[in-house]
Amino acid sequence: MHLKKKRYALLKVALWCVGVNLVLEFFGLFIIAFVKVPEQPYKLEDFTTLKSIVELVVGIIFNIVFFYYTLNYFHRLILLKKNAWYYIGYSFLVLAACEVYYFTSHKLLPYLSPKVPTKTPISLGIIIFSTVLATLFLMGISLLIAYLNSLRDDKKMQKILEIQSLQANYNFLKAQINPHFLHNTLNFFYAKSLPYSQELSDGILTLSQIMRYALSKDNAIDGKVLLKDEIEHLRDVIKINQLRFSNNLNVNFEVHGIVGEVMMIPFVLITIVENAFKHGDLKNPEYPIKIKLTVEDDVLTFVCKNKKKTGPKELSTGIGLDNTKKRLAMVYRNRYSINIIDEADFYTTELIINKL
Numbered sequence: 340m341h342l343k344k345k346r347y348a349l350l351k352v353a354l355w356c357v358g359v360n361l362v363l364e365f366f367g368l369f370i371i372a373f374v375k376v377p378e379q380p381y382k383l384e385d386f387t388t389l390k391s392i393v394e395l396v397v398g399i400i401f402n403i404v405f406f407y408y409t410l411n412y413f414h415r416l417i418l419l420k421k422n423a424w425y426y427i428g429y430s431f432l433v434l435a436a437c438e439v440y441y442f443t444s445h446k447l448l449p450y451l452s453p454k455v456p457t458k459t460p461i462s463l464g465i466i467i468f469s470t471v472l473a474t475l476f477l478m479g480i481s482l483l484i485a486y487l488n489s490l491r492d493d494k495k496m497q498k499i500l501e502i503q504s505l506q507a508n509y510n511f512l513k514a515q516i517n518p519h520f521l522h523n524t525l526n527f528f529y530a531k532s533l534p535y536s537q538e539l540s541d542g543i544l545t546l547s548q549i550m551r552y553a554l555s556k557d558n559a560i561d562g563k564v565l566l567k568d569e570i571e572h573l574r575d576v577i578k579i580n581q582l583r584f585s586n587n588l589n590v591n592f593e594v595h596g597i598v599g600e601v602m603m604i605p606f607v608l609i610t611i612v613e614n615a616f617k618h619g620d621l622k623n624p625e626y627p628i629k630i631k632l633t634v635e636d637d638v639l640t641f642v643c644k645n646k647k648k649t650g651p652k653e654l655s656t657g658i659g660l661d662n663t664k665k666r667l668a669m670v671y672r673n674r675y676s677i678n679i680i681d682e683a684d685f686y687t688t689e690l691i692i693n694k695l
Contacts (some may be wrong), residue, residue: 346414346488346498349407356402364395369607401440409433411484426482434474441470448647502669506664525550542582562670566601566639569608570594570632576609580616589627596634600693603639604670610663611643611688618686619645626685637695644687645657669690 416425501513525547532540552572574592581588612630621628626646633640666689667675672692 345411346485346492347407347410349403350364352407353403353412356406357399360395360399360402362403390671393584397444403552405433405437405477409478409481414489417485417489427503430475430478433478434471437474438467438470461554498669501665505666519572538582542579545575545579545582562604563602564605566598566603566634569603569605570598573608573612575631576612584622588621589624590621590630592630593625594632596632598632598634601634601639603664603692603695607663607667608641611641611690614688615643615645615686618648620648634695637693639690639692641690642687644685646685666669 391529411430413426416429452637525543529540529543529547532543549572551569552575577588578591581590615628615630619628620626623646628643628645631640664677667677671692675690675692677691678689680689
Protein backbone atom coordinates (compact mmCIF):
# COMPACT_ATOMS: atom_id res chain seq x y z
CA MET A 340 0.00 0.00 0.00
CA HIS A 341 1.31 3.46 -0.88
CA LEU A 342 2.20 5.39 2.26
CA LYS A 343 0.63 8.63 1.00
CA LYS A 344 -2.73 6.95 0.51
CA LYS A 345 -5.06 7.07 3.51
CA ARG A 346 -6.20 3.65 4.69
CA TYR A 347 -9.35 5.10 6.22
CA ALA A 348 -11.33 7.53 4.06
CA LEU A 349 -12.77 10.59 5.76
CA LEU A 350 -16.31 9.89 4.52
CA LYS A 351 -16.26 6.32 5.82
CA VAL A 352 -14.95 7.41 9.22
CA ALA A 353 -17.58 10.17 9.36
CA LEU A 354 -20.43 7.78 8.59
CA TRP A 355 -19.30 5.36 11.28
CA CYS A 356 -18.89 8.11 13.88
CA VAL A 357 -22.30 9.62 13.09
CA GLY A 358 -23.93 6.21 13.24
CA VAL A 359 -22.35 5.16 16.54
CA ASN A 360 -23.04 8.53 18.21
CA LEU A 361 -26.68 8.51 17.14
CA VAL A 362 -27.16 4.95 18.36
CA LEU A 363 -25.67 5.85 21.76
CA GLU A 364 -27.79 9.01 21.91
CA PHE A 365 -31.00 7.12 21.20
CA PHE A 366 -29.99 4.45 23.71
CA GLY A 367 -29.59 7.16 26.35
CA LEU A 368 -33.00 8.59 25.51
CA PHE A 369 -34.52 5.12 25.79
CA ILE A 370 -32.98 4.60 29.24
CA ILE A 371 -34.26 7.98 30.47
CA ALA A 372 -37.75 7.46 29.07
CA PHE A 373 -38.42 3.85 30.08
CA VAL A 374 -35.96 2.84 32.82
CA LYS A 375 -36.66 4.15 36.28
CA VAL A 376 -33.41 5.10 37.99
CA PRO A 377 -33.45 6.58 41.52
CA GLU A 378 -32.45 10.27 41.65
CA GLN A 379 -32.23 10.41 37.86
CA PRO A 380 -30.66 13.82 37.03
CA TYR A 381 -31.64 13.68 33.33
CA LYS A 382 -34.89 14.71 31.71
CA LEU A 383 -35.98 14.22 28.12
CA GLU A 384 -36.25 17.99 27.77
CA ASP A 385 -32.50 18.27 28.38
CA PHE A 386 -31.83 16.60 25.03
CA THR A 387 -34.02 18.90 22.93
CA THR A 388 -32.41 22.20 23.81
CA LEU A 389 -30.13 24.11 21.45
CA LYS A 390 -27.27 23.53 23.88
CA SER A 391 -27.70 19.73 23.73
CA ILE A 392 -27.90 19.71 19.93
CA VAL A 393 -24.75 21.83 19.66
CA GLU A 394 -22.98 19.53 22.12
CA LEU A 395 -23.96 16.49 20.07
CA VAL A 396 -22.83 18.01 16.76
CA VAL A 397 -19.53 19.25 18.19
CA GLY A 398 -18.92 15.87 19.84
CA ILE A 399 -19.52 14.05 16.55
CA ILE A 400 -17.17 16.41 14.70
CA PHE A 401 -14.52 15.84 17.35
CA ASN A 402 -14.87 12.06 17.06
CA ILE A 403 -14.62 12.22 13.27
CA VAL A 404 -11.41 14.26 13.40
CA PHE A 405 -10.00 12.16 16.23
CA PHE A 406 -10.58 8.77 14.62
CA TYR A 407 -9.64 9.91 11.11
CA TYR A 408 -6.17 11.03 12.17
CA THR A 409 -5.47 8.39 14.83
CA LEU A 410 -6.61 5.46 12.68
CA ASN A 411 -4.55 6.52 9.69
CA TYR A 412 -1.47 7.39 11.76
CA PHE A 413 -1.57 4.17 13.77
CA HIS A 414 -1.98 2.26 10.52
CA ARG A 415 1.07 4.04 9.13
CA LEU A 416 3.12 3.16 12.23
CA ILE A 417 2.05 -0.49 11.96
CA LEU A 418 2.82 -0.56 8.24
CA LEU A 419 6.30 0.88 8.81
CA LYS A 420 6.83 -1.43 11.81
CA LYS A 421 7.83 1.42 14.11
CA ASN A 422 8.87 0.78 17.71
CA ALA A 423 6.87 1.63 20.82
CA TRP A 424 8.40 5.13 21.25
CA TYR A 425 6.60 6.37 18.16
CA TYR A 426 3.27 5.22 19.59
CA ILE A 427 4.05 6.82 22.97
CA GLY A 428 5.11 10.12 21.43
CA TYR A 429 2.03 10.29 19.20
CA SER A 430 -0.21 9.40 22.16
CA PHE A 431 1.16 12.35 24.18
CA LEU A 432 0.44 14.71 21.28
CA VAL A 433 -3.13 13.39 20.99
CA LEU A 434 -3.61 13.68 24.76
CA ALA A 435 -2.45 17.29 24.71
CA ALA A 436 -4.78 18.16 21.80
CA CYS A 437 -7.72 16.45 23.47
CA GLU A 438 -7.07 18.20 26.77
CA VAL A 439 -7.20 21.54 24.98
CA TYR A 440 -10.49 20.53 23.39
CA TYR A 441 -12.04 19.29 26.67
CA PHE A 442 -10.83 22.29 28.64
CA THR A 443 -12.26 24.65 26.03
CA SER A 444 -15.59 22.82 25.89
CA HIS A 445 -15.99 22.73 29.68
CA LYS A 446 -14.60 26.09 30.70
CA LEU A 447 -14.37 28.61 27.89
CA LEU A 448 -17.55 27.84 25.93
CA PRO A 449 -20.60 28.02 28.20
CA TYR A 450 -22.92 26.35 25.67
CA LEU A 451 -20.73 23.25 25.78
CA SER A 452 -20.90 22.84 29.56
CA PRO A 453 -21.90 19.42 30.93
CA LYS A 454 -25.58 18.54 30.62
CA VAL A 455 -25.70 16.83 33.99
CA PRO A 456 -26.85 19.22 36.69
CA THR A 457 -24.52 19.13 39.69
CA LYS A 458 -24.79 20.75 43.12
CA THR A 459 -21.05 21.33 43.36
CA PRO A 460 -18.80 22.54 40.54
CA ILE A 461 -16.47 20.01 38.90
CA SER A 462 -12.85 20.63 39.80
CA LEU A 463 -10.15 21.05 37.16
CA GLY A 464 -8.31 17.98 38.46
CA ILE A 465 -11.35 15.75 38.00
CA ILE A 466 -11.89 17.13 34.49
CA ILE A 467 -8.27 16.44 33.53
CA PHE A 468 -8.29 12.95 35.05
CA SER A 469 -11.57 11.90 33.45
CA THR A 470 -10.67 13.31 30.03
CA VAL A 471 -7.27 11.58 30.07
CA LEU A 472 -9.00 8.25 30.75
CA ALA A 473 -11.56 8.93 28.01
CA THR A 474 -8.83 9.84 25.51
CA LEU A 475 -6.75 6.75 26.35
CA PHE A 476 -9.85 4.59 25.91
CA LEU A 477 -10.60 6.10 22.51
CA MET A 478 -6.96 5.73 21.43
CA GLY A 479 -7.05 2.09 22.53
CA ILE A 480 -10.10 1.51 20.32
CA SER A 481 -8.40 3.29 17.41
CA LEU A 482 -5.18 1.28 17.78
CA LEU A 483 -7.09 -2.00 18.04
CA ILE A 484 -9.10 -1.24 14.88
CA ALA A 485 -5.94 -0.25 12.99
CA TYR A 486 -4.12 -3.40 14.14
CA LEU A 487 -6.97 -5.79 13.26
CA ASN A 488 -7.47 -4.21 9.84
CA SER A 489 -3.72 -4.40 9.19
CA LEU A 490 -3.84 -8.12 9.91
CA ARG A 491 -6.74 -8.47 7.50
CA ASP A 492 -4.88 -6.46 4.84
CA ASP A 493 -1.84 -8.69 5.27
CA LYS A 494 -3.96 -11.82 4.78
CA LYS A 495 -5.56 -10.37 1.64
CA MET A 496 -2.15 -9.42 0.26
CA GLN A 497 -0.82 -12.89 1.04
CA LYS A 498 -3.68 -14.46 -0.87
CA ILE A 499 -3.10 -12.14 -3.83
CA LEU A 500 0.60 -13.02 -3.85
CA GLU A 501 -0.20 -16.73 -3.68
CA ILE A 502 -2.57 -16.40 -6.63
CA GLN A 503 0.02 -14.44 -8.59
CA SER A 504 2.70 -17.00 -7.70
CA LEU A 505 0.55 -19.92 -8.81
CA GLN A 506 -0.39 -18.11 -12.02
CA ALA A 507 3.25 -17.20 -12.68
CA ASN A 508 4.34 -20.82 -12.20
CA TYR A 509 1.57 -22.01 -14.48
CA ASN A 510 2.43 -19.45 -17.15
CA PHE A 511 6.12 -20.34 -16.86
CA LEU A 512 5.39 -24.01 -17.48
CA LYS A 513 3.16 -23.16 -20.42
CA ALA A 514 5.82 -20.88 -21.87
CA GLN A 515 8.33 -23.73 -22.03
CA ILE A 516 6.37 -25.36 -24.85
CA ASN A 517 4.97 -23.76 -27.98
CA PRO A 518 1.42 -25.18 -28.12
CA HIS A 519 1.08 -24.83 -31.88
CA PHE A 520 4.44 -26.48 -32.54
CA LEU A 521 3.66 -29.36 -30.20
CA HIS A 522 0.16 -29.89 -31.58
CA ASN A 523 1.32 -29.82 -35.20
CA THR A 524 4.19 -32.20 -34.43
CA LEU A 525 1.89 -34.70 -32.72
CA ASN A 526 -0.54 -34.52 -35.64
CA PHE A 527 2.37 -35.24 -37.98
CA PHE A 528 3.37 -38.28 -35.91
CA TYR A 529 -0.27 -39.41 -35.85
CA ALA A 530 -0.56 -39.26 -39.63
CA LYS A 531 2.74 -41.09 -40.12
CA SER A 532 1.87 -43.83 -37.62
CA LEU A 533 -1.55 -44.70 -39.07
CA PRO A 534 -0.24 -47.21 -41.65
CA TYR A 535 1.87 -49.02 -39.06
CA SER A 536 -0.07 -49.23 -35.79
CA GLN A 537 -3.63 -48.25 -34.91
CA GLU A 538 -2.78 -48.44 -31.21
CA LEU A 539 0.21 -46.14 -31.61
CA SER A 540 -1.75 -43.63 -33.68
CA ASP A 541 -4.58 -43.64 -31.09
CA GLY A 542 -2.04 -42.99 -28.36
CA ILE A 543 -0.52 -40.05 -30.24
CA LEU A 544 -3.97 -38.59 -30.94
CA THR A 545 -4.98 -38.94 -27.29
CA LEU A 546 -1.75 -37.31 -26.15
CA SER A 547 -2.36 -34.48 -28.61
CA GLN A 548 -5.81 -33.89 -27.13
CA ILE A 549 -4.41 -33.93 -23.58
CA MET A 550 -1.67 -31.42 -24.39
CA ARG A 551 -3.99 -29.17 -26.37
CA TYR A 552 -6.42 -29.00 -23.46
CA ALA A 553 -3.70 -28.45 -20.86
CA LEU A 554 -1.98 -25.70 -22.88
CA SER A 555 -5.07 -23.98 -24.20
CA LYS A 556 -5.31 -20.31 -23.22
CA ASP A 557 -8.97 -19.96 -24.14
CA ASN A 558 -10.52 -22.86 -22.25
CA ALA A 559 -11.21 -20.91 -19.05
CA ILE A 560 -13.96 -18.37 -18.39
CA ASP A 561 -13.34 -16.36 -15.21
CA GLY A 562 -10.90 -19.06 -14.19
CA LYS A 563 -13.42 -21.89 -14.70
CA VAL A 564 -14.09 -24.49 -17.40
CA LEU A 565 -16.98 -26.74 -18.28
CA LEU A 566 -17.08 -29.83 -16.09
CA LYS A 567 -17.80 -32.00 -19.12
CA ASP A 568 -14.46 -30.87 -20.64
CA GLU A 569 -12.69 -31.79 -17.41
CA ILE A 570 -14.32 -35.22 -17.53
CA GLU A 571 -13.24 -35.71 -21.14
CA HIS A 572 -9.71 -34.67 -20.22
CA LEU A 573 -9.80 -37.16 -17.36
CA ARG A 574 -10.93 -39.93 -19.71
CA ASP A 575 -8.06 -39.09 -22.08
CA VAL A 576 -5.52 -39.33 -19.26
CA ILE A 577 -6.96 -42.70 -18.20
CA LYS A 578 -6.82 -43.86 -21.82
CA ILE A 579 -3.18 -42.84 -22.30
CA ASN A 580 -2.22 -44.66 -19.10
CA GLN A 581 -4.05 -47.77 -20.29
CA LEU A 582 -2.06 -47.66 -23.53
CA ARG A 583 1.16 -47.36 -21.56
CA PHE A 584 0.34 -50.53 -19.62
CA SER A 585 -1.24 -52.55 -22.47
CA ASN A 586 -4.76 -52.02 -21.12
CA ASN A 587 -3.94 -53.96 -17.95
CA LEU A 588 -5.01 -51.23 -15.53
CA ASN A 589 -8.22 -51.74 -13.59
CA VAL A 590 -10.12 -48.47 -13.51
CA ASN A 591 -13.78 -47.97 -12.66
CA PHE A 592 -14.90 -44.43 -13.60
CA GLU A 593 -18.54 -43.44 -13.02
CA VAL A 594 -20.29 -40.13 -13.70
CA HIS A 595 -23.76 -39.42 -12.30
CA GLY A 596 -25.96 -36.38 -12.74
CA ILE A 597 -26.24 -33.64 -15.35
CA VAL A 598 -22.83 -32.08 -15.96
CA GLY A 599 -23.37 -30.26 -19.26
CA GLU A 600 -23.48 -26.65 -18.04
CA VAL A 601 -21.63 -27.05 -14.73
CA MET A 602 -18.45 -24.94 -14.36
CA MET A 603 -15.46 -25.48 -12.07
CA ILE A 604 -11.79 -24.55 -11.84
CA PRO A 605 -9.61 -26.76 -14.08
CA PHE A 606 -7.06 -29.49 -13.28
CA VAL A 607 -8.44 -30.32 -9.83
CA LEU A 608 -9.90 -33.74 -10.61
CA ILE A 609 -6.92 -34.80 -12.71
CA THR A 610 -4.51 -33.96 -9.87
CA ILE A 611 -6.39 -36.32 -7.54
CA VAL A 612 -6.53 -39.10 -10.14
CA GLU A 613 -2.87 -38.74 -11.15
CA ASN A 614 -1.93 -39.13 -7.49
CA ALA A 615 -3.86 -42.42 -7.43
CA PHE A 616 -2.18 -43.60 -10.64
CA LYS A 617 1.22 -42.78 -9.18
CA HIS A 618 0.83 -44.50 -5.82
CA GLY A 619 -1.95 -47.04 -6.42
CA ASP A 620 -1.90 -50.72 -7.31
CA LEU A 621 -4.03 -50.73 -10.45
CA LYS A 622 -3.17 -54.19 -11.75
CA ASN A 623 -5.19 -56.13 -9.20
CA PRO A 624 -8.65 -56.82 -10.72
CA GLU A 625 -10.11 -57.40 -7.24
CA TYR A 626 -9.30 -53.85 -6.18
CA PRO A 627 -9.67 -51.50 -9.14
CA ILE A 628 -9.23 -47.78 -8.72
CA LYS A 629 -12.73 -46.41 -8.11
CA ILE A 630 -13.48 -42.94 -9.43
CA LYS A 631 -16.98 -41.59 -8.92
CA LEU A 632 -18.24 -38.12 -9.82
CA THR A 633 -21.74 -37.01 -8.85
CA VAL A 634 -23.51 -33.71 -9.49
CA GLU A 635 -26.77 -33.24 -7.62
CA ASP A 636 -28.57 -30.11 -6.44
CA ASP A 637 -25.66 -27.83 -7.36
CA VAL A 638 -23.26 -29.99 -5.31
CA LEU A 639 -20.29 -31.81 -6.84
CA THR A 640 -18.94 -34.90 -5.11
CA PHE A 641 -15.78 -36.55 -6.40
CA VAL A 642 -14.39 -39.69 -4.77
CA CYS A 643 -11.20 -41.49 -5.79
CA LYS A 644 -10.18 -44.66 -3.96
CA ASN A 645 -7.23 -46.91 -4.74
CA LYS A 646 -5.36 -49.81 -3.20
CA LYS A 647 -1.84 -48.84 -2.20
CA LYS A 648 1.19 -50.28 -3.95
CA THR A 649 3.29 -52.79 -2.05
CA GLY A 650 7.06 -52.64 -2.03
CA PRO A 651 9.14 -49.51 -2.69
CA LYS A 652 7.14 -46.29 -2.67
CA GLU A 653 7.55 -43.45 -5.13
CA LEU A 654 8.68 -40.22 -3.56
CA SER A 655 6.01 -37.56 -3.41
CA THR A 656 6.44 -33.87 -2.60
CA GLY A 657 2.71 -33.30 -2.15
CA ILE A 658 3.03 -30.00 -4.00
CA GLY A 659 0.31 -30.86 -6.52
CA LEU A 660 -2.33 -31.58 -3.87
CA ASP A 661 -1.26 -28.60 -1.73
CA ASN A 662 -1.59 -26.24 -4.70
CA THR A 663 -4.97 -27.75 -5.49
CA LYS A 664 -6.16 -27.08 -1.93
CA LYS A 665 -4.97 -23.46 -2.18
CA ARG A 666 -6.77 -22.96 -5.48
CA LEU A 667 -9.96 -24.45 -4.07
CA ALA A 668 -9.75 -22.24 -0.98
CA MET A 669 -9.21 -19.10 -3.06
CA VAL A 670 -12.18 -19.73 -5.34
CA TYR A 671 -14.70 -21.60 -3.20
CA ARG A 672 -13.64 -20.45 0.30
CA ASN A 673 -15.89 -22.29 2.79
CA ARG A 674 -18.03 -23.91 0.07
CA TYR A 675 -15.73 -26.87 -0.39
CA SER A 676 -14.20 -29.68 1.63
CA ILE A 677 -11.50 -32.20 0.74
CA ASN A 678 -11.16 -35.23 2.97
CA ILE A 679 -8.31 -37.73 2.80
CA ILE A 680 -8.65 -41.19 4.35
CA ASP A 681 -5.23 -42.82 4.60
CA GLU A 682 -5.72 -46.44 5.66
CA ALA A 683 -3.22 -49.28 5.86
CA ASP A 684 -4.06 -50.69 2.42
CA PHE A 685 -6.29 -48.07 0.80
CA TYR A 686 -6.14 -44.36 0.06
CA THR A 687 -9.31 -42.33 -0.51
CA THR A 688 -9.75 -38.72 -1.51
CA GLU A 689 -13.20 -37.12 -1.33
CA LEU A 690 -13.86 -33.66 -2.73
CA ILE A 691 -17.17 -31.86 -2.18
CA ILE A 692 -17.96 -28.47 -3.74
CA ASN A 693 -21.21 -26.73 -2.75
CA LYS A 694 -23.02 -24.08 -4.80
CA LEU A 695 -21.11 -24.56 -8.02
